[in-house]
Amino acid sequence: MKIDLSLKNESLYAGCKVEEVAGRLNLVTPITEAINIVGRNINKMVQETTSYNRNIVILTGPMAVWAYLIVFHACVHLFHEVRYNDGKNEVIVARHG
Numbered sequence: 001m002k003i004d005l006s007l008k009n010e011s012l013y014a015g016c017k018v019e020e021v022a023g024r025l026n027l028v029t030p031i032t033e034a035i036n037i038v039g040r041n042i043n044k045m046v047q048e049t050t051s052y053n054r055n056i057v058i059l060t061g062p063m064a065v066w067a068y069l070i071v072f073h074a075c076v077h078l079f080h081e082v083r084y085n086d087g088k089n090e091v092i093v094a095r096h097g
Contacts, residue, residue: 006061
């Protein structure tokens with residue numbers, strides 16, 4: 001499974017206000033609110049993923065660190081392996097035996 005954390009991921013940011021300014025997406029929802037919204041959304045997305053598809057999750061896309069922390073926390077104990085891909089390199093950030 002691959003999760004794009006950029007603001008292009010409508011499922012992850014559903015309920016947040018995102019606007020485009022000068023061709024760039026910006027989160028308008030205050031971070032204190034967005035944290036809870038994104039947390040609920042990622043938990044739902046992960047729960048809807050069958051256990052058969054929970055082997056490896058790859059986190060990718062440009063976004064603030066707080067979003068990566070929330071998504072990582074939701075995935076780390078439900079997937080065998082969590083990876084990060086910056087578009088050039090892919091690294092394993094967590095693995096469970």
